[in-house]
Amino acid sequence: MKETAVGRVEISRAALVHNIREFRRLIGPRRKFLGVVKANAYGHGIVEIAGIAVAEGVDWLGVNSVEEGAALRRAGIEAPVLVLGYSPLASLEEAVVQGLRLTVYNRETVARLAALAGRLRKTVRVHVKLETGTWRQGVPAKDLTAFVRDIRRRPGLVVEGLSSHFANIEDTTKHDYPRRQLEIYRMACRELEAAGPRVPVKHMSCTASTILFPEPGFNMARVGIGLYGLWPSKETYLSCLLDQKELLALEPVLSWRTRIAQLKKVPARADIGYGCTYRTTRPTVLAVVPVGYFDGYDRGLSNTAHVLVKGRRAPVRGRVAMDFFMADVTDVPGLKLEDEVTLLGAGGRERITAEDLASWAGTISYEILARINPLVPRIVV
Ligand SMILES: Cc1ncc(COP(=O)(O)O)c(C=O)c1O
Structure with a gap:
């Protein structure tokens, strides 16, 4: 694509590859690395970034919408794609056809997906989002086991993941709130797994928590802003200094x-x-x-x-x-x-x-x- 009247955005492949390698080192070879490419890859260009990320060993991609996931498929990207945002009921058929993983927290979504899985003869993998205190998307901890049981009894649906999201990790150097969220996640997950099979993919981290709390219980990290070579906040940088953690050398892309x-x-x-x-x-x-x-x-x-x-x-x-x-x-x-x-x-x-x-x-x-x-x-x- 050429520069237009308003100019151009340049994406440094070298900087992106460098940041991916820094995070891979932190995440380790055994945990999965999900690159968050929602919002047009934080403005960087979703198809351009996703292509390089997958070629450089990023395992999964996270998008906001079914439309973004479909754009990746149209660009020939076959890596696992998880829709992190809301998927309207009317968009679910496209998600199933494109083999996207969906974040679920509404019974209506589950029922519609089950019907589609039957009609289209497809397996649909879902990630249940747990409410741990961000009060955005998610199933309350007290309802988690019943919600998952409802999904598991439906042919064609597979509970592949359990996710949550931190509310207050970038804005402060005091991390008691995210620690409480982690505790809620752990307790709910323990209760769920005591009542049924293990959930294969557990994930809660963003860039800041990947840097600050490399939690052993999770086997996938969702990294957004760090991929693009930015620290999430001054407070995250300061927390790293205070905790004497290694400072990643990130390069803006x-x-x-x-x-x-x-x-x-x-x-x-x-x-x-x-x-x-x-x-x-x-x-x-x-x-x-x-x-x-x-x-x-x-x-x-x-x-x-x-x-x-x-x-x-x-x-x-x-x-x-x-x-x-x-x-x-x-x-x-x-x-x-x-x-x-x-x-x-x-x-x-x-x-x-x-x-x-x-x-x-x-x-x-x-x-x-x-x-x-x-x-x-x-x-x-
Ligand atoms: C659900 C979810 N996971 C992960 C991320 C990545 O966060 P960050 O860019 O701070 O790494 C975001 C970003 O907003 C998000 O909404």
């Missing part, structure tokens, strides 16, 4: 680049952009950048972010509009039309990180990455 659409001399005391929120304090050279909030460059970056031009930082001036924003390039000599602008990534000796953009926009790196519009071409370099 994504860079986002575009080109100058116009260079413009502006007098002092000119009001820039919508709402006239910035007034120049000197004769200024502005670079008009053809990217806006439609492309995922957050409006919260107005008057706060920097971009890189010829390895130098240039501040964003005025509001980020739908398709454009302006940067002050007065101090960067020798620029011309269509010179490169780095919105995220390295340029010369400088680097703008997803964490920088997140703190400028008042959000987290996950959101900065995941919201880069899928229409911006992803180019593997």
Whole structure:
């Protein structure tokens, strides 16, 4: 795919492969490694990332929706794919046809899957999600055994996995809440297995818990943000230091680049952009950048972010509009039309990180990455 008017997202294969190897080392050879490629692989491009991940030994892929799973199958990816998000009843037939694993926690979903398994003569593998305190998806612990029993009595359905998800691991260096969640999982799992056969695949970890609590009881780790070369949070990094754990050397995978659409001399005391929120304090050279909030460059970056031009930082001036924003390039000599602008990534000796953009926009790196519009071409370099 070629660069378009709004530029390109570059995906570093070397960085991705490096991060996969770091996590494989941590997860070990015996536990399964699920690469979380939902949300267009956190904005990196689901098909591009999944292809490299599977070639590099990632065992399973995690998607949000049946549509994302089907896109992987259409791209020829045959690895096990687990749908982590909600699968509407109307999407279940496609899931069964594509051989996707589904996260289940509603009896209606189970009944519909059983009917489809019979009609289509397929085996459907499900992962039951246990509620341990995130209060998002999941079956309450007290109902788990009966829920699983109901699935097991239905021909064509196989309970392959038991999963849960941490609520409060990235935001703090105090980890008593996730430890309580682990305890709820263990107790519910013990009770379930006392009443019937073992569940083959047990998984609860995300990047932060894979780094902080490599729990022996689980045999699959679900790694998202770490694959893309980012720490989940400062607190996770700090927890690692406090616990004297090894600090993984992660390498950011994504860079986002575009080109100058116009260079413009502006007098002092000119009001820039919508709402006239910035007034120049000197004769200024502005670079008009053809990217806006439609492309995922957050409006919260107005008057706060920097971009890189010829390895130098240039501040964003005025509001980020739908398709454009302006940067002050007065101090960067020798620029011309269509010179490169780095919105995220390295340029010369400088680097703008997803964490920088997140703190400028008042959000987290996950959101900065995941919201880069899928229409911006992803180019593997
Ligand atoms: C169910 C589930 N598992 C795993 C992950 C991966 O989390 P992380 O990106 O922090 O590794 C997510 C991410 O939101 C998730 O929703």
